[in-house]
Amino acid sequence: MIRVKGLTKSFGQGGAQTRALKEVSLDIGRGESVAIVGPSGCGKSTLLNVLAGIEPMDEGEVWIGEAALHEMSDKDVSRLRLERMGFVFQSYHLVPVLSALDNVALPLIARGIRQSEANKRAMESLRRVGLSEYAKRHPAELSGGQNQRVAIARAIVGKPDILWADEPTGALDSEAAEQIVGLLDMLNKHDGTTVVTVTHDSGVASQAGRIIRLHNGRVVHDGGMVRC
Ligand SMILES: Nc1ncnc2c1ncn2[C@@H]1O[C@H](COP(=O)(O)OP(=O)(O)OP(=O)(O)O)[C@@H](O)[C@H]1O
Ligand SMILES: [Mg+2]
Secondary structure, three states: OOEEEEEEEEEEEHHEEEEEEEEEEEEEOOEEEEEEEEEEOOOOHHHHHHHOHHHHHHHOOEOOOOHHHOOOOOOHHHHHHHHHHHEOOOOOOOOOOHHHHHHHHHHHOOOOOOHHHHHHHHHHHHHHOOOHHOOOOOOHHOOHHHHHHHHHHHHHHHOEEEEEEEOOOOOOOOHHHHHHHHHHHHHHHHOOOOEEEEEEOOHHHHHEEEEEEEEEEEEEEEEEEOOO
């Protein structure tokens, strides 16, 4: 499903250059649940953002199924992301002036699906995260955990093959975090969605079937459970 070969990514130039990813190679199979761990600054978010086509890469290859991300135009990458991927961020990234329902419907509207159909699917997605009664609320009227569940509903509304999550529980207390982990696990096991989660939280990491540990831009462990 995801194949990465010799992926390299730097920020800045000359003496101020940061080499965030150095020759990263890995394969993630369809339906896997993978946690990416490692110390702050080791390149976890950069890796996720490059794999999701949010950040351009310098060198290497990234395959998403049959699609060669490294050869695609920005427009095609955006389309791939919209049609096949969902993204959950630590800080939710919801639109404050829109209701929960409208936030969730947004990716479908962007795909050209008409409002009534988008609303129907968004409602179903909110129901799956247990928030159908909160559809009309705005992000400021919801708790952190609820907002993150809205963000998950938005990420899954288009039935993505891959769900990327960057510190999805980073801003939540342990009870809300547990709900989020349970949801991601359900989406992986029930829907067969490939889930890739960046986390500092060993509880979150232990839920994943596989752990990839980065250090200084390189993969230093790939396999079973390790300490975060
Ligand atoms: N836009 C940017 N411009 C310059 N340097 C950047 C940028 N984004 C990341 N970096 C640098 O790249 C390296 C990897 O950053 P990244 O955000 O991927 O780390 P991380 O593992 O996600 O850390 P954290 O756990 O703190 O979120 C760091 O040294 C960081 O300072
Ligand atoms: Mg990060």
